[in-house]
Amino acid sequence: MNRRIYMDYSATTPVDPQVVEAMQPYWSDVFGNTSSAHAWGQEAAAALERAREQTARLLGCRPSEIAFTASGTEADNLALRGIAWAARRSGRGNHIITTPIEHHAVEATVEQLHHLFGFDLTIVPVDGHGVVDPDAIRRAIRPDTVLVSVMTASNEMGTVQPIPEIAAVCREHGVFFHTDAVQAAGRMDLNVEHLGVDLLALSAHKFYGPKGVGLLYVRRGIALVPAITGGGHEGGRRPGTVNVAGIVGMATALALAEATREDEAARLTRLRDRLIAGVLETIPDSCLTGHPTRRLPHLASFAFRGVEGASVVIALDLEGIAASSGAACSEGEARPSPVLEAMGLPPEWAIGALRLSLGRQNTEADVDAVLEVLPSVIARLRAEA
Ligand SMILES: Cc1ncc(COP(=O)(O)O)c(C=O)c1O
Numbered sequence: 404m405n406r407r408i409y410m411d412y413s414a415t416t417p418v419d420p421q422v423v424e425a426m427q428p429y430w431s432d433v434f435g436n437t438s439s440a441h442a443w444g445q446e447a448a449a450a451l452e453r454a455r456e457q458t459a460r461l462l463g464c465r466p467s468e469i470a471f472t473a474s475g476t477e478a479d480n481l482a483l484r485g486i487a488w489a490a491r492r493s494g495r496g497n498h499i500i501t502t503p504i505e506h507h508a509v510e511a512t513v514e515q516l517h518h519l520f521g522f523d524l525t526i527v528p529v530d531g532h533g534v535v536d537p538d539a540i541r542r543a544i545r546p547d548t549v550l551v552s553v554m555t556a557s558n559e560m561g562t563v564q565p566i567p568e569i570a571a572v573c574r575e576h577g578v579f580f581h582t583d584a585v586q587a588a589g590r591m592d593l594n595v596e597h598l599g600v601d602l603l604a605l606s607a608h609k610f611y612g613p614k615g616v617g618l619l620y621v622r623r624g625i626a627l628v629p630a631i632t633g634g635g636h637e638g639g640r641r642p643g644t645v646n647v648a649g650i651v652g653m654a655t656a657l658a659l660a661e662a663t664r665e666d667e668a669a670r671l672t673r674l675r676d677r678l679i680a681g682v683l684e685t686i687p688d689s690c691l692t693g694h695p696t697r698r699l700p701h702l703a704s705f706a707f708r709g710v711e712g713a714s715v716v717i718a719l720d721l722e723g724i725a726a727s728s729g730a731a732c733s734e735g736e737a738r739p740s741p742v743l744e745a746m747g748l749p750p751e752w753a754i755g756a757l758r759l760s761l762g763r764q765n766t767e768a769d770v771d772a773v774l775e776v777l778p779s780v781i782a783r784l785r786a787e788a
Contacts, residue, residue, distance in 0.1 A: 409765075410724060410765065426649070457655075471645065478618060497522055501513050544578055556699050561586075566598045605657075627640055629642060718780045759773065
C-alpha cells in the first residue's frame, strides 16, 4: 500500500521551499550574534529588524510591539505569566479568566499561576459548539481581574471565538486580553486592530514556517515581567540569543500565507465540507464537534460513539493516512477529551474524537480516499470492541 495522505496540518506543516530559501543565508553566511557591535552582528541585527517590520505590517502593529520567542508555548507563557507577575508587582489585581478549551500552553500556565502563585482563576464555560459567550466574560470580570485569555480558534475542533466582542468587553473594564492565535495564523485575518486584542501568540510551524519559533504581540505600553530571565533581548521581554534564521523564516512564511490566505481558505473550506458531509452520511453514530460554520477552514473534527479516537488514528496510520485524536491516552487507557466533555459531550462520545486537518498538499482525491477508508475502519473497531 503506497498511499500516504497527511491530514494533520493542525499538528504541524511542512516548511515552504521559499521559506527554506529565505532562511538559507542565516545559517553560516550571515551568522553574527544580533547583540554584537561589529559588522557581522549588525548584519544579523538588520535582518532581524527587517523580519520584525515585515511581521508587524502583516499583523497591523508596530515593530516594537513584537517579541520573538522560541515557540507558541513560550509566547503564551510570556503573556500569561508576564501580565500576572507585573500585576502582582504593582498590586493591580489577582484574578485571571480563561476557558476550559485552551491548549495546554495556556491551561497549564494558568493552573500554575493559580496553584503555585495564588492567583484566583475563573474558567468560563463554553456552549455545545465550544463557543465562549462575551457576556459570560463580562459577568466573570471582577474589580481585581488583570487578564482574560481566550484562544482565537480551537486546535481540537476548530471553533472560532468572537474575539473582537470579547476584546471590547475587556477594554470596557480595563482588563488585558490575550489570545492564543496559533491555529488561526494563515487561516484568518489576524490584524490586531481588527481583533482588538492586547496580546497575541503565534507559532511559525503551523503556517509552513520552521519549528521552534514563535512570537508574542504586546500592545504598546503594556509592562510584562519576563517569564525567563537573562539579557535584554527583545526589549527585555525574552532573553536569549536570537534565532535569526528561524525568525526570517517565520516572517517569510507569514507573508506567503497571507498572500494566498483568502483563496486557500475558500479551497480548504470546500474540501472540509465535502469531508464533513461524507463522514456524517456514511458513518452511523457520528457527529461533528465544534461549531458547524464558525470554524477554521481546514479543520474537520468528529466524535464516533463507542470508538476510541486513539485506535482510529492507529488504524488510519496503517492505511497511510495521518490524523489525530483529541483524547489523551495514558497507560494504555483511553480517556475522553476534556475539551469535548466541557462542551457537554457524554464520555462514550468524547472518547471517540478524530481530527482531520487539511492543508496545501491536500486535494479532493485525498478527501475521497479518506471517505473510502474511514467507514470500514470505524465499523471494524466497533465490531472488535
Ligand atoms: C492552540 C495552540 N496553542 C499553542 C500551541 C503550541 O505551539 P508550539 O508548538 O509552537 O509550542 C499549539 C500547538 O499545537 C496550539 O495548537
